[in-house]
Amino acid sequence: MRDSDCTAFLQWALPRLKRSWTGYRKVRRLVCKRIAQRLKSLGLADLDAYRRHLATRAEEWRELDALCGIPISRFYRDRGVFDALASMVLPALAAAAAPRAAIDAWSAGCASGEEAYTLALFWAVRLQPRFPGVGLRIIATDGDAELLARARAGRYAPSSLKELPQDLRSAGFEEREGTWRVGDRFRDVEFLQQDLRERMPEGPFDLVLCRNVVLTYYAPAIQETLMARIAGRLRPGGALVVGAHEVPPPGLRELAAWPGTRMIYRRHPVPAAPSGD
Ligand SMILES: C[S@@+](CC[C@H](N)C(=O)[O-])C[C@H]1O[C@@H](n2cnc3c(N)ncnc32)[C@H](O)[C@@H]1O
Numbered sequence: 001m002r003d004s005d006c007t008a009f010l011q012w013a014l015p016r017l018k019r020s021w022t023g024y025r026k027v028r029r030l031v032c033k034r035i036a037q038r039l040k041s042l043g044l045a046d047l048d049a050y051r052r053h054l055a056t057r058a059e060e061w062r063e064l065d066a067l068c069g070i071p072i073s074r075f076y077r078d079r080g081v082f083d084a085l086a087s088m089v090l091p092a093l094a095a096a097a098a099p100r101a102a103i104d105a106w107s108a109g110c111a112s113g114e115e116a117y118t119l120a121l122f123w124a125v126r127l128q129p130r131f132p133g134v135g136l137r138i139i140a141t142d143g144d145a146e147l148l149a150r151a152r153a154g155r156y157a158p159s160s161l162k163e164l165p166q167d168l169r170s171a172g173f174e175e176r177e178g179t180w181r182v183g184d185r186f187r188d189v190e191f192l193q194q195d196l197r198e199r200m201p202e203g204p205f206d207l208v209l210c211r212n213v214v215l216t217y218y219a220p221a222i223q224e225t226l227m228a229r230i231a232g233r234l235r236p237g238g239a240l241v242v243g244a245h246e247v248p249p250p251g252l253r254e255l256a257a258w259p260g261t262r263m264i265y266r267r268h269p270v271p272a273a274p275s276g277d
Contacts, residue, residue: 001039001047006032009047013054015219017065023216027070034067069144070217073111075118075156075164077211078244082118084261086126089239093206094131096237102135103206108196108230109213110140113151113182113189114160119209120186121172138188143195151191154182196226203233208240211263215246224249231255237269 010028014021024031035050044050054060076082090103097103103123107116116138123136142148161169161180173180194200196214214226227248234240240255241264242248248255248265258264 001032001036003029003032005047006035009035009051012051013064014068017061017068018219018222019068019217020219023218024068024070027072030070031068035064038063038067068217069147070212071111071144071147072212073114074160074162075114076122076168077115077118077163078263079163081241081263082122084258084264085122085241088260089207089258089264090123090127091130092237093239094127094134096235097134097206098131101133102137104203104235105136105138105207106201106203106205106209106233107138107140108200108208108210110142110147110151110191111144112147112156112160113140113154113191114156115209115211116140116151116189116191117154117172117182117186118164118168120189121168121182124186125168125171137190139190139192139201141192141194141196141201143193145193148191148193151189154187156180156182196230197222200229200233204235204238205233206235206238208234208238211241211243211246213243215242215248220249224251227252231267234267236267238267240265240267 007028010024010031011021014024039046039050042053044053054064093103105119107119110116120136120138140151142151156179158178158180161173172183172186174183192201208230210230214223214230218226231240231248231252231254239258240248244263246263254267255265256268258266
């Protein structure tokens, strides 16, 4: 399949799936490869035949939607986020969470678990000693069952760990025959299969990481709906982390950039109640 043909097909199909072509431009080859395999398994000659197939079989749009998942992730992605979480955000969340004894976190679109385990490890090694009375509960969701099975297995190729600082790597993993397994101490993550368009954990959360999912791959109308639902699951004063090239929709008035950080937004704290004096 020629790249130009697949590009034209994606530019036609993605908006119909309420997805964004701009987000897919750089990663289109992965999706094109899957579409080529799908054509082969359906016995279709080319993309024109596939368009006709889609026109007569509504259920095929679901198949095509599933081919559009991008599984790319890695441990400690965007290190600036973790620097800001350590220096400003997690200490503030820990102070607010102290009476409840735990920070509630959600990795939305967690792929194979890299982000959720990074957070567990990072908290245990770098933050927990400073906040001994506070725990971190992590829920991680994704729509893709295969990625979640990998997440639960917790075994990774060395390339996934390239950006992880050495102290976290030594503390967090056991290496066996070239595969790195997340240590049992850091596995207390609840993985759930949920499509964000249909279901989300109720929360409320102190910290939500929704990076390189909604704000990259979906069309603006869906972004607004989903990000409003996600922001609504944050506790007042809670933090939303987005991807390096992402910005929440301007309509989300309950969020403001977390001062001194990039990629992190804060849900406005509830205004103090009048003192009654
Ligand atoms: C590019 S990965 C990003 C992983 C991780 N958040 C990160 O930044 O490294 C996108 C992930 O979002 C998931 N995803 C995409 N759309 C989704 C949806 N509607 N519901 C749940 N998960 C979704 C994909 O299956 C994939 O695992």
